[in-house]
């Protein structure tokens with residue numbers, strides 16, 4: 001399941017990069033934005049399954065899930081703000097920080113790839 005979770009988040013990140021490039025080129029993003037939104041469902045579904053597969057759910061899992069949802073919110077915010085022509089610099093910094101925290105948490109928590117092993 002960790003592989004499915006990783007695959008869906010890599011897919012979302014690639015779609016985000018693609019969408020941001022299209023926005024910079026002034027092209028329409030409507031369909032790709034919808035595809036990206038469906039990929040969030042995959043992240044949430046696989047994340048939820050990982051969450052439920054823990055024998056007893058540790059506090060770190062709740063934090064991981066909350067940060068995961070915040071991350072998805074940030075995906076949306078950077079796209080929508082850019083679409084409105086507003087500044088996204090601070091958002092991108094927040095985006096990067098939350099992403100690094102999530103990757104660090106994901107790869108040090110017990111399931112899947114564990115960098116602490």
Ligand code: HEM
Nearest residue numbers: 002047048050051065068069071106107109110111112113
């Ligand atoms: C874009 C948002 C997200 C990112 C970037 C992310 C990132 C990651 C990464 C890198 C892993 C480690 C996978 C592995 O070890 O192979 C992971 C595991 C996990 N994620 Fe996420 N995730 C996100 C969203 C979510 C959400 C929304 C939830 C909950 C609903 C969630 C719950 C979990 C759980 C429970 C694990 C297993 C932790 C463990 O290794 O023991 N994630 N995530």
